[in-house]
Amino acid sequence: MNDYVQLLQAYFPYIAKGAIVTIELTLVALIGSVLIGLVTTFAKLSSVRPLSFVAGVYIELIRATPALLQLFIIYFGLTSFGLRLDPFTAASITLSMVGGAYAAEIFRAGIEAVDRGQFEAARSLGMSTPLAMRRIILPQAAVIILPPFTNFVISMIKDTSLALTISVPEIMYRSYDASSQSFRSMAIYSMAAIIYLAVCLPLSGFARALERRRASR
Amino acid sequence: MSKTVLQLEGLEMAFGQIQVLRGVDLTVKEGESIAIIGPSGSGKSTLLRCLNRLETPTGGAVIFEGNRIDARSDFNRLRTHMGMVFQQFNLFPHMTALGNVIEAPIHVRKVSREVAEAEARLLLEKVGLREKADAYPRQLSGGQKQRVAIARCLAMQPRLLLLDEITSALDPELVGEVLDVVRDLARQGMTMLLVTHEMRFAREVADRIVFMDGGVVVEVGPPEEIFVRPKSERLRKFLKAVLEQTN
Numbered sequence: 001m002n003d004y005v006q007l008l009q010a011y012f013p014y015i016a017k018g019a020i021v022t023i024e025l026t027l028v029a030l031i032g033s034v035l036i037g038l039v040t041t042f043a044k045l046s047s048v049r050p051l052s053f054v055a056g057v058y059i060e061l062i063r064a065t066p067a068l069l070q071l072f073i074i075y076f077g078l079t080s081f082g083l084r085l086d087p088f089t090a091a092s093i094t095l096s097m098v099g100g101a102y103a104a105e106i107f108r109a110g111i112e113a114v115d116r117g118q119f120e121a122a123r124s125l126g127m128s129t130p131l132a133m134r135r136i137i138l139p140q141a142a143v144i145i146l147p148p149f150t151n152f153v154i155s156m157i158k159d160t161s162l163a164l165t166i167s168v169p170e171i172m173y174r175s176y177d178a179s180s181q182s183f184r185s186m187a188i189y190s191m192a193a194i195i196y197l198a199v200c201l202p203l204s205g206f207a208r209a210l211e212r213r214r215a216s217r
Numbered sequence: 218m219s220k221t222v223l224q225l226e227g228l229e230m231a232f233g234q235i236q237v238l239r240g241v242d243l244t245v246k247e248g249e250s251i252a253i254i255g256p257s258g259s260g261k262s263t264l265l266r267c268l269n270r271l272e273t274p275t276g277g278a279v280i281f282e283g284n285r286i287d288a289r290s291d292f293n294r295l296r297t298h299m300g301m302v303f304q305q306f307n308l309f310p311h312m313t314a315l316g317n318v319i320e321a322p323i324h325v326r327k328v329s330r331e332v333a334e335a336e337a338r339l340l341l342e343k344v345g346l347r348e349k350a351d352a353y354p355r356q357l358s359g360g361q362k363q364r365v366a367i368a369r370c371l372a373m374q375p376r377l378l379l380l381d382e383i384t385s386a387l388d389p390e391l392v393g394e395v396l397d398v399v400r401d402l403a404r405q406g407m408t409m410l411l412v413t414h415e416m417r418f419a420r421e422v423a424d425r426i427v428f429m430d431g432g433v434v435v436e437v438g439p440p441e442e443i444f445v446r447p448k449s450e451r452l453r454k455f456l457k458a459v460l461e462q463t464n
Contacts, residue, residue: 120271121307121366125321125373126297135324139311 007187011178015188018174019195025091025160025170030153032096037103044108055104062101068162070094075166091163099156106152110145111137150207154200171195219247222282222377222408223268229276230260230267230432237263239432240277245377250409252419255429256455261412264429265379268410269299282376297325300375304382306362308354314341314365315350318372326373333372340368344398360391367398378402380411416459420444428452 043055062070074097075090085093114137122132161172175192179185223245230238237260245251253261266272268279270292279286286295309317318337322328328336341347344364354362363383370378380399384392396418403409403422413419419426419440426443428436430451436443447453 115305115307117303117305117307118309121303121309123293124269124271124296124301124303125369126293126325127321128293131324135320136309143311 004187007182007184008191011182011188012191015171015174015178015191016195018169018171019199021088021168021170022157022160023199025088025095025163025168026153026157028092029095029099029156029160032092033099033103033152033156036096036100037107040100040104041107041111044104045111059101059104062098067094067098067159068165070098071162071166087163087166087168090166091160091168095156095159095162098159099152102152102155103149106145106148107141109148110141113144114140147207147211150203150210154203154207157200157203158196219249221245222247222249223410224280225268225277226280227277228264228267228274228279230263230272231275237432238267238274238277241429241432241434243427243434243437245408245410247408248406249424250403250407250411250422251425251427252423253410253412253427253429254414254416254419254455255435259429260432261429262381265301265381265410265412268379269296269301271301293325297321297373298375299377299379300370300373301379301381302363302366302370302383304385306354306359306366306386308362308366308369310354313351313353314346314357314368317354317365318369321369322372337368337372340371341365343371343401344368345394358391359387360394363387363395364398367395367402371402376408378407378409378411380409380413382412382414384413384415414459416444416456428455430455 040055040058043051044059046052046055071091071094074094075085075087078085118136118140119132122136123129127135160168160170163170164172164176167173171192175188179188182188221244223243225241225243228238228241229236241260241264243251253264255261263272267274268281270286270290273288281295281299284290308314309320312320315334315337318340319330319333322333322336323330326333338347338350341350344367346361346364346368349357349361349365354365357365367383383399384395387395392415396415399409399411399418400422411419411423421440423440425437426440427434428443428447428449428451435449436447436452443452444456447456
């Protein structure tokens with residue numbers, strides 16, 4: 001028991017500090033994902049054929065390859081073109097690109113779930129397409145999107161652990177490091193699990209509450 | 218003679234291979250209310266939707282207030298002059314009744330919020346819903362929703378009103394309150410094109426009845442001619458079927 005307390009004292013603060021990096025990476029990647037996601041959604045929904053084609057290809061390429069592979073292409077692969085990114089930047093870019101493709105599909109589903117009549121009513125009042133989107137469609141789509149988007153945020157938090165492989169000092173990297181120093185894998189990784197749970201469980205509770213609220217409407 | 222608001226010349230519309238309108242001619246004078254009747258699938262709703270370009274006609278001409286509407290026309294401006302009320306109301310669920318009515322005046326007509334709200338309250342009063350200004354659509358009955366939708370449409374001060382089966386989604390006991398509003402509008406000289414299944418109402422408010430079948434106008438005339446002395450066999454059959462249903 002005393003042994004555990006010592007281990008906790010020795011490594012928990014070190015691993016917990018990784019949570020700050022994990023959260024930073026998550027936030028940067030989320031902002032990137034939303035921006036890329038919105039652009040991709042509107043491109044995909046656009047009546048301009050080449051635009052919607054490119055958006056479709058982008059989404060399919062990202063979804064059909066592992067995120068780890070994309071991370072390696074951005075971090076290691078781009079060095080062949082003389083582009084050397086620091087690990088945090090490479091991870092941010094990769095997770096934004098991956099997240100953007102998935103977010104685009106969530107956004108599109110939300111927009112398409114708004115009754116077509118809403119758009120027609122807005123148009124029949126003389127509203128332009130962008131105005132109708134902004135005032136009528138997107139506010140309704142946002143409510144529909146919120147639960148799947150919360151789940152998306154949770155996946156994003158977990159996906160930041162991929163950055164371990166390019167030595168971004170986030171939770172997983174530090175746990176791996178601590179475990180190889182202490183040879184106490186079970187205890188160390190349990191600490192990491194507790195930190196992930198502490199961040200993700202409240203979020204998934206929030207998502208469930210949102211879904212319940214929508215079901216009762 | 219009052220001026221012509223709308224003129225249709227050989228209007229055609231096809232969804233892919235399916236020809237829905239096969240050359241519709243019609244002239245609408247200012248202040249006239251015209252009821253369009255006919256069996257389902259005859260192209261009545263499509264006709265209305267082609268007028269404000271929710272659908273793009275595949276042939277013929279729409280001339281609104283002397284201007285021919287084509288692909289280069291400013292549809293947003295056109296639509297502010299041609300109000301439309303839908304069968305399914307299509308109220309904006311995230312806005313109150315008042316919010317629904319002031320939305321387009323503020324963002325499209327660019328009037329101030331104060332002016333828009335003052336106008337909106339008058340319109341809500343006109344449709345008998347002054348006390349429901351702050352209610353959300355989900356708190357309103359079907360008839361109330363449709364009356365808000367009419368107020369929302371009137372807030373853009375349209376010169377022509379397109380009413381697309383506006384009582385078809387209502388419970389029978391709520392139809393009357395909506396028709397009362399339309400009757401008032403007709404009396405005040407609003408120019409209207411209404412697609413309807415309410416034969417008695419069409420007969421009462423319409424100056425002229427248009428009977429459509431198979432994508433063409435089969436007969437046009439004043440209500441007493443259409444309902445009392447139908448000329449074509451198709452109209453006689455249609456009226457007989459409709460009357461049998463209501464009796």
